[in-house]
């Protein structure tokens with residue numbers, strides 16, 4: 175059965191929903207290996223370049239209320255996270271961006287909490303795109319207006335990210351009681367209307383079914399400028415309402431990455447090093463991912479904690495992983 179589905183993939187034929195679901199249901203070890211090698215072959219046949227993305231957290235003071243149940247990033251949510259509120263000053267953003275610009279990392283993500291109508295993102299875009307050669311992804315979730323998106327475009331923002339997390343609305347409402355799924359979809363639509371590349375991903379291991387994941391992956395096809403799909407495995411943050419919910423296994427993350435690659439051969443699949451765990455970053459590449467995020471050089475100038483987990487990928491380690499797998503880090507513009 176699996177061989178038949180993977181043969182179809184190898185002939186570049188589109189899979190139907192049932193076939194994708196069968197791939198998610200793989201339990202046999204050999205079938206799992208075949209799935210991974212099919213996915214990584216697809217990636218390598220298009221490009222063996224692996225993108226690295228670093229990060230600047232702009233603010234953790236979030237006006238969403240109640241807070242998302244898994245969130246350990248916003249102020250006062252988890253002692254493992256930042257906990258105290260901060261808002262990065264312009265000179266701090268510049269210092270970090272300049273530090274990253276001197277490394278092999280070609281791209282930076284500027285992300286932050288909600289409640290500023292995109293001002294925090296626009297200020298960061300002005301600095302990063304005005305003073306460095308870095309590619310820029312901005313992620314402030316739904317905290318964007320149409321005019322803020324236009325301004326981000328004016329400052330040459332390369333990508334705007336708005337993760338839907340899950341399109342199972344009941345689950346979304348349960349885990350994100352201060353947000354509405356339709357608002358996230360609306361932001362994705364606005365980004366597409368502006369002609370900016372959209373990044374929109376899945377948070378997995380939060381109680382969603384395989385069918386939810388399939389529906390989600392197929393739902394993303396409607397977004398015309400979709401260029402990136404982050405696959406984020408859930409990690410519990412101490413002190414949050416989900417601290418006892420089990421973390422998402424590596425196998426589930428690999429399976430989801432591989433299936434995403436099969437459905438979207440050319441897309442950038444992003445795996446944040448904090449959510450997979452820095453030591454496991456290589457497994458995401460073996461499954462067909464081509465962007466490792468939250469990669470931080472040794473001399474990163476400020477205190478940093480990952481989103482989804484406080485740990486993050488060290489640049490030296492990540493370069494070694496990419497090299498050991500015979501892949502190469504994509505160069506700057």
Ligand code: SF4
Nearest residue numbers: 236241242245248287
């Ligand atoms: S996940 Fe984002 S939107 Fe939700 S509470 Fe945390 S910072 Fe705010």
